[in-house]
Amino acid sequence: MKLHEYISKRIFAEYGVAIPKGEVATTPTEAKQIAEDLGGRVVVKAQILVGGRGKAGGIHLAESPAEATEHAFDILGMEIKGLPVRKVLIDEAADIKSEIYLGITNDRAARKPVMMASASGGVDIEEVAQKTPEKIIKVHIDPLMGLQNYQARDLAAGIDLPRDLWRGFGKIACGLWKVYLESDATLAEINPLVITAENRLLAVDGKMVLDDNALFRHPDLAEMRDLDLEEEAEIKARENGLSYIKLDGDIGCMVNGAGLAMTTMDIIKLFGGEPANFLDIGGGASAKKVASALRIILSDPSVKAVLFNIFGGITRCDLVAQGILDALKGIDTEVPMVVRLVGTNAKEGRQLLANAEMETAETLADAARKAVAAAVPA
Amino acid sequence: MSILVNKNTRLLVQGITGREGLFHTEQMAAYGTNIVAGVTPGKGGAWVLGGKVPVFDSVRMAREATGANTSVIFVPSRFAADAIFEAADAGIELIIAITEGVPVQDMMRVRNYLDQKNVRLVGPNCPGILTPGEAKVGIIPGNIAIPGNVGVVSRSGTLTYEVLYALKNLDMGVSTCVGIGGDPVNGTNFIDTLRLFEVDSQTEKVVLIGEIGGSDEEEAATFIASQMSKPVAAFIAGQTAPPGKRMGHAGAIVQGGTGLAEDKIRALEEVGVKVAKHPEEIPSLL
Numbered sequence: 001m002k003l004h005e006y007i008s009k010r011i012f013a014e015y016g017v018a019i020p021k022g023e024v025a026t027t028p029t030e031a032k033q034i035a036e037d038l039g040g041r042v043v044v045k046a047q048i049l050v051g052g053r054g055k056a057g058g059i060h061l062a063e064s065p066a067e068a069t070e071h072a073f074d075i076l077g078m079e080i081k082g083l084p085v086r087k088v089l090i091d092e093a094a095d096i097k098s099e100i101y102l103g104i105t106n107d108r109a110a111r112k113p114v115m116m117a118s119a120s121g122g123v124d125i126e127e128v129a130q131k132t133p134e135k136i137i138k139v140h141i142d143p144l145m146g147l148q149n150y151q152a153r154d155l156a157a158g159i160d161l162p163r164d165l166w167r168g169f170g171k172i173a174c175g176l177w178k179v180y181l182e183s184d185a186t187l188a189e190i191n192p193l194v195i196t197a198e199n200r201l202l203a204v205d206g207k208m209v210l211d212d213n214a215l216f217r218h219p220d221l222a223e224m225r226d227l228d229l230e231e232e233a234e235i236k237a238r239e240n241g242l243s244y245i246k247l248d249g250d251i252g253c254m255v256n257g258a259g260l261a262m263t264t265m266d267i268i269k270l271f272g273g274e275p276a277n278f279l280d281i282g283g284g285a286s287a288k289k290v291a292s293a294l295r296i297i298l299s300d301p302s303v304k305a306v307l308f309n310i311f312g313g314i315t316r317c318d319l320v321a322q323g324i325l326d327a328l329k330g331i332d333t334e335v336p337m338v339v340r341l342v343g344t345n346a347k348e349g350r351q352l353l354a355n356a357e358m359e360t361a362e363t364l365a366d367a368a369r370k371a372v373a374a375a376v377p378a
Numbered sequence: 379m380s381i382l383v384n385k386n387t388r389l390l391v392q393g394i395t396g397r398e399g400l401f402h403t404e405q406m407a408a409y410g411t412n413i414v415a416g417v418t419p420g421k422g423g424a425w426v427l428g429g430k431v432p433v434f435d436s437v438r439m440a441r442e443a444t445g446a447n448t449s450v451i452f453v454p455s456r457f458a459a460d461a462i463f464e465a466a467d468a469g470i471e472l473i474i475a476i477t478e479g480v481p482v483q484d485m486m487r488v489r490n491y492l493d494q495k496n497v498r499l500v501g502p503n504c505p506g507i508l509t510p511g512e513a514k515v516g517i518i519p520g521n522i523a524i525p526g527n528v529g530v531v532s533r534s535g536t537l538t539y540e541v542l543y544a545l546k547n548l549d550m551g552v553s554t555c556v557g558i559g560g561d562p563v564n565g566t567n568f569i570d571t572l573r574l575f576e577v578d579s580q581t582e583k584v585v586l587i588g589e590i591g592g593s594d595e596e597e598a599a600t601f602i603a604s605q606m607s608k609p610v611a612a613f614i615a616g617q618t619a620p621p622g623k624r625m626g627h628a629g630a631i632v633q634g635g636t637g638l639a640e641d642k643i644r645a646l647e648e649v650g651v652k653v654a655k656h657p658e659e660i661p662s663l664l
Contacts, residue, residue, distance in 0.1 A: 106482060108562045108592050108629075111489045126634050143486040184481055213628060214481035216456055243626045247618070258560060258626025259534025259589055262615040266639075267656045269618045278619070280626045311536045311543075313519035343522065343543060364540070364658055 001210045001225050002049045006089045008206035011183065012190065015175035019203045022091035031072030034090040035065035041093035044071040046078065046085045049229045051124070056080045061093060083228050094204055095197035100159060101125055102173065103189035104141075104180045113141045113180065115173065117155040121192035147177040168201045183221060184214030233296050240292045242281055249274025251375050252297035252306040252335075254290070256281050256315070264309045267364055273372035276303045290320075291327035298333055305375035307367055308339040317341040317349030325356055336374040340367035380509040380554045381529070381574040381581070382472060382500070383448060387513045390446035390470065391416045392453055392461045394426055394433060399452035402476075402517050403427065406450075409520040411513045415440040437468035450506065450515050451475040458502055459484035466497045473565070474515050475502035482628065485563040492565065499565025503627065505535040505557035508542075518542075518555060526551015528664060529575035531568060532587035533560050533594075533627070537615060540657045541585060548661045553581040560627025562591065568598035576606055583609045583664050586651070588642055590616030591630045595642035603649035611663040612646050613654045614639045 003011075009019045021038055024047065025031035035042045046058030053059060058080050062068035068090060078085045099121035107114040118136045120128050128135055137158030139151040152173035156166045172193065180188045187209040194204050215222040227235055237244030243258065247265070251273045255261035258280045265275035277300065281293050297306055310320050321341060340361040341349040350360045359374070361367035383389075389406070393399040394416025403426065407413050413431050418424075422435030434440035437449065449465040451458060451473065458477040465473045480502045492499055500507060506516010511525040517535075523542040530545075530552055532538040538557055545552060556571050558564060568586060575581045584606075588595040595614065602610055617639040619625045621632040632638055643653050652663040 106486070106562065111486055111563050113483075113486065129634075143483065143490050181483070184483055186482065211482050213455065213479045214483065217481070245620070245623050245625065247620065255536075257534065257536025257539075258630060259532075259537030259587070259615050260540060262589060262619055262625050262630070263537055263540075263613075263657060265618045266615060270655055275618055278623075278625055311539050313517075313522065313536065313539050343539065344519065364656060 001212055001215065001222070002229065003208040003210065003221070003224060004047045004049065004087070004226065005045065005206055006047055006087075007224055008188070008208040009203060011179055011208065012175065012203050012206050015179050017172050017175045017190070017203050018201065019206070020091040020094055022089055024087050024089050025072055026076070026087055028069045028073040028076065031088060031090055032065050032069040035062065035068035038090065038092050042068050043091045043093050044068055044075060045089045045091065046075045046080060047087040047089055048080050048083055048085055049226055050081045050083060053080050058085065086228070091204075094194055094202055097195045097197050097199070099192035099194050100161070101128075101191045102176060102193045103187065103191065104176055105187045107140060110140055112143060115139050115141060115147065115151070115155065115177070117159050119159040121194070125189075125191060141177065146181070147174060165195065165199070165201060172201060172203070179208070183208065184211045184217060185209060186211050233299055237279070237296050240289070242279060242289070242293055242296065244296055245278040246300060247275050247277050249276045250302050250304040251371050252276045252300065252303040253309065254279050254281060254293050254297060254306065255309045256311060260309065260311060264307065264364070267368040268307065268371060271365070271368040271372045273368070273375055276300055287323040287326035290323045291330055294327055294331055298331070298335060303335060304377075305371050306335055306337045307371035308337065309364065309367060310341050312341060312343035312346060312349070316344050317346040318352060321349035321352040325352065338367055338370045338374060340364065379578050379580045380512060381571075381578050382554060382556065383507045383509050383513040383515045385412065385512045387448050387515065388412055388414045388444065388446045389513070389515060390414065390437065390440050390444070390449045392437065392449055392451045392465065394418055394431070394452070395421050395424065396452055400426060402452065403431070405520070406514050409514040411515060414444040414446050437464045437470065441468050441470060446470065448472040448515065449474070451477055451502070453477060455479035455481070459488050462488050462499060463491065466492055466495055470497070472498050472500070474500045474504070474506050475565070476504060476506055476516050477501070478503040480561065482561070482563055485561060489563055489565065500556065501559040501564060503561045503564070504559030505538060507554060507556050508552070509554045510552050516557065518557065522546055523555060524549070524551040527553055527580060527582040529553050529578065529581040529584040530555040530587070531571040531575070531584065532557055533589050533629070534587055534615065537657065538587055541587060541613070541660055544658050545661055550661055550664065553578060560589070560629050562629040568594050569601045572598060572601055572606060572610070576608060581608065583611070585660055585664070586610055586612040588612065588614045589627070589630050590619050590625065590632050590639050591627070591637040593636065596645040599645040599649045599651065602646075602651060609664070611652045611654065611660055613657050613660055614642045614646075
């Protein structure tokens with residue numbers, strides 16, 4: 001789960017990281033008031049959870065409250081990469097001498113957190129990593145020990161930070177480590193961390209991504225989820241305990257198990273079709289669960305056929321078949337469906353479906369072929 | 379032989395009185411797995427499975443009383459790290475964590491701690507281990523595999539069952555099937571399992587089932603090229619998965635251009651591994 005810039009920076013500030021003075025506005029009038037209160041030059045920044053907002057015109061410098069009002073008016077009416085801007089952050093403009101990068105994330109291969117710093121701040125760090133990886137200095141942190149002071153010094157020295165700033169940098173690095181640790185973040189990043197004309201370190205922009213699996217420990221942060229970022233169907237699926245991701249194709253799929261769900265998408269493509277979604281209904285497959293999953297799949301108007309692919313292990317296929325039939329009683333649809341049941345009691349399950357005149361398949365390849373054919377109008 | 383679990387396994391179930399734990403304990407016992415104890419803190423002194431399996435308050439007590447050497451974990455995700463630490467500190471040699479949804483920072487602490495000890499972890503977020511005809515530890519349906527010479531290692535659950543079932547339909551048996559789980563940070567990985575299969579006398583060939591995310595499959599390819607004499611066939615799920623989205627499993631995500639299915643397939647094919655276009659093709663590649 002991603003957090004907005006203003007929320008991330010407020011969290012950083014709680015851990016001793018200096019951030020610019022600023023407030024969030026949802027209307028141009030509020031923006032004007034904030035700019036007046038701050039006095040002087042301000043930056044008006046779209047609060048949106050996609051990258052590249054600067055290039056899209058979502059960040060503007062304003063010399064006066066009147067200018068800030070205008071920018072807020074423009075930005076609050078914008079859509080950036082399909083997402084509406086509902087909030088702007090009005091920050092005191094910093095007098096920037098130079099920009100550095102400081103971030104912490106999970107290094108999956110090393111199975112440890114990694115803290116990274118670069119003297120090339122303010123730009124897309126993934127681009128720096130690809131083009132000039134030598135400009136990124138990394139230290140791996142032992143998750144049982146935490147960040148050590150010498151590691152922060154190594155980072156400071158590695159990016160040629162002036163020695164008089166090492167102490168301040170160390171405090172920020174420790175603060176960021178604690179943010180990461182205590183929020184269960186998978187990313188906590190300050191980009192840029194600027195050196196101001198007064199020779200102070202200031203976190204001008206911030207970004208955090210939280211581990212969805214750890215949100216139970218952070219109910220306060222979980223409430224800050226921005227639903228604009230997600231498809232309505234994906235939100236509904238999560239509420240129903242289903243894992244659903246919308247794709248661009250026209251063959252809906254309902255599968256038990258994530259790996260098998262991906263495989264089902266792949267095999268639809270292999271046989272010339274395009275999957276409309278990823279959907280894992282998990283264990284069980286009761287009529288209620290099948291029904292809510294089917295409603296979510298059919299809420300996508302581009303779906304021309306639905307493929308059920310259920311492996312009955314401990315779950316019996318005849319019960320799953322009955323679940324599908326029960327679910328279909330409550331749903332009015334003309335969309336053709338192909339059901340593949342395999343595993344425990346598959347024969348009985350297929351018989352139940354055949355009696356109800358549903359198209360069934362035995363193998364995965366056969367099911368994909370039938371679903372692809374069903375999606376093409378006769 | 380076979381690997382990791384067999385008829386000498388003395389199994390302990392952590393979370394044995396929970397709904398999932400109890401259900402799968404019954405299934406494992408019905409398969410013939412030797413279940414010697416259960417642990418649920420606060421329920422020590424109880425018995426389950428019709429009075430056949432004693433429940434203890436702690437893993438240490440259970441191990442001391444019953445000589446358990448392997449633990450399977452069914453506790454909820456928020457307690458999973460604690461359960462793994464407890465089993466490791468109590469001297470359990472093999473820990474199999476079925477639990478899904480364990481916070482990744484918990485798993486990083488667990489992994490870095492276990493790496494300093496002589497303990498093997500399989501999972502979390504995995505279906506467990508099945509040695510057909512000997513022991514079933516976890517949730518893999520016992521009826522979909524027969525004993526044989528194919529070793530199976532996988533990051534997935536039902537996809538693995540598909541493959542086991544396809545093998546069984548052609549009378550091809552399995553030495554051991556190991557589900558290593560779909561989390562970004564886990565215990566035993568592909569290489570660890572391949573190494574065990576390579577020296578196992580029963581295993582003659584291996585099926586590797588991977589998916590998008592991370593670089594475990596690429597590392598496995600390097601290992602196969604330099605240290606495996608037994609043939610390996612593979613399948614990689616997620617060729618049509620969009621980048622930046624987690625496909626159900628916490629670890630199944632293409633990030634910053636890494637973790638792509640096509641890269642994994644290429645890495646494996648380059649070292650002579652036959653990669654199936656779909657799972658039903660796997661038996662014909664062996």
